[in-house]
Amino acid sequence: MFRQWLALVIIVLVYIPVAIDATVLHVAAPTLSMTLGASGNELLWIIDIYSLVMAGMVLPMGALGDRIGFKRLLLLGSGLFGLASLAAAFAPDAGWLIAARAVLAIGAAMIVPATLAGIRTLFIDARHRNIALGVWAAVGSGGAAFGPLIGGMLLEHFYWGSVFLINVPIVLLVMALSARFVPQQPGRRDQPLNLSHAIMLIVAILLLVYSAKTAMKGLVAPWVIGGAFVTGALLLTMFVRIQLRAAKPMIDMRLFSHRIILSGVVMAMTAMIALVGFELLMAQELQFVHGFTPFEAGKFMLPLMVASGFSGPIAGVLVARLGLRTVATSGMALSALSFLGLSMLDFSTQQWQAWGLMVLLGFSAASALLASTAAIMAAAPKEKAAAAGAIETMAYELGAGLGIAVFGLLLSRSFSASIILPEGLTGDIAARASSSIGEAVKAAQTLTPTLAEATINAARTAFTFSHSVALSSAGMMLLLLAVGMWFSLAKAGKP
Structure with a gap:
């Protein structure tokens, strides 16, 4: 028994940096903008490439684990994650960091199914297995929730690459302990990997996100944007058709024909979009507009992190008593009201109101997440529970990636x-300053003190207004979605 729990500690230990890395860069956005010279568009790719690549790779990596055994997958994924962390920590420019984050996501996509397979294999007793899964879930949600605070603490005292360097000693320790204490698991050589399908899905997602981002910027030729969109849409269509015809598909697309499962996927993606997108916007406003340090920004958002990280047990009780429909729609509606309230606040003078609304947002969005899980797993046939769980994992990761893209675009x-820029700026500097607040701050460093101050003030005013527009737009969309979920889940009772 001791060996089982020791193995659990080992495999969960490496899951901590995987969870943290999903959100750790949120408070680092202004720092990356200044030190790496990352544009606003590059900044979004640096942050959301992790979740988007992980969403496409987690399923085939799970199949790889079945093929070679979870211990080998854990060691392979940990090694790749550690090497990618080193590459990210010493990235000389934004392009290098984006590539390193993509490799980090592949390592993370190996680690997540390896940890789950390890728990299933190590704990035969259902009661012990549920406890172990509870520990795993707490580490995942807590790591993602507290990522911005941890990132802020490191940026307060060290250079930005330290947020990746802390992964390396953890990975080395886990690999050494895993080799010694984690038991081997026999693999199944007949398990198909479907790597080509995963690559097709990732390319389709990235092309569609790229076309949306560049279209909103208006800096790329329309034929390039149209070509990227059409190619992405065709690849996605091909992927769906291949999955429908495959004997052993990567994703069981037929599950999406179930209305409650589809509703659960939409809820999961929406809740993650809300939480992740809001954290990124808040981190930038607190630092660029209100002059907070990264650590101060992380502390300011602590109510949101605590509420979302610890709302699971309460939300579980509510789902059991009130039913999926009530909890899901209430969660989305309260999230919408939180966004609308936050869009009207001044975070410098109305901190208590902001903290109260962030607690409401964290709890309501996390409740919607839990309701989505319950909806998907309750509606899926028993023989397709694993496939439904895989779809849920993809929805979470896609929501995290799309949250950064959607809020960033708005x-x-x-x-x-x-x-409204001051007069006297050249065309090139004016174009840079009007693209993002980070670019405006960098452009101001080349100007005279008077002109620089006027440019920064104009950027701060525009960012505050834009933040309000993004939050209020998201709030209205969530309200409409809550109404849609109320009707969609009409037949969903208590689990």
């Missing part, structure tokens, strides 16, 4: 349209 478009 913010970018509104900022460029609303900024």
Whole structure:
């Protein structure tokens, strides 16, 4: 028994940096913008490439674990994660960091199914297995929730690459302990990997996200944007058709024909979009507009992190008593009201109101997440529970990646349209300053003190307005979605 729990500690230990890395860069966005010279568009890719690549790779990596055994997959994924962390920590430019984050995501996509397979294999007793899964879930949600605070603490005292360097000693320790204490698991050589399908899905997602981002910026030729969109849409269509015809598909697409499962996927993605997108916007406003340090920004958002990280047990009781429909729609509606309230606040003078609304947002969005899980797993046939769980994992990761993209696009478009720059700026500097607040701050460093101050003030005013527009737009969309979920889940009772 002791060996089982020791193995659990080992495999969960490496899951901590995987969970943290999903959100650790949120408070680092201003720092990356200044030190690496990352543009607003590059900044979004640096942050959301991790979740988007992980969403496409987690299923085939699970199949790889079945093929070679979870211990080998854990060691392979940990090694890749550690090497990618080193590459990210010493990245000389934004392009290098984006590539390193993509490799980090592949390592993470190996680690996550390896940890789950390890728990299933090590704990035969159902009661012990449920306890172990509870520990795993707490580490995952807690790591993601507290990622911005941990990132802020490191940036307060060290250079930005330290947020990746802390992964290396953890990975080395886990690999050494795993080799010694984690038991071997026999693999199944007949298990198909479907790597080509995963690559097709990732390329389709990235092309569609790229076309949306560049279209909103308006800096790329329309034929390039159209070509990227059409190619991405065709690849996605091909992927769906292949999955429907495959004897052993990577994703069982037929599950999406179940209305409650589809509703659960939409809820999961929406809740993650709300939480992740809001954290990124808040981190930038607190630092660029209100002059917070990264650590101060992380502390300011602590109520949101605590509420989302510890709302699981309460939300579980509510789902059991009130039913999926009530909890899901209430969660989305309260999230919408939180966004609308936050869009009207001044975070410098109305901190208590902001903290109260962040607690409400964290709890309501996390409740919607739990309701989505319950909806998917309750509606899926028993023989397809694993496939439904895989779809849920993909929905979470896609939501995290799309949250950064959606909120980033809303913010970018509104900022460029609303900024009123002072007279006297050259065309090139004016174009840079109107693209994002980070670019405006960098451009101001080349100007005279008077002109620099006027440029920064204009950027801060435009960013505050754009932040309000993004939050209020998201709030209205969530309200409409809550109404849709109320009707969609009409037949969903208590689990």
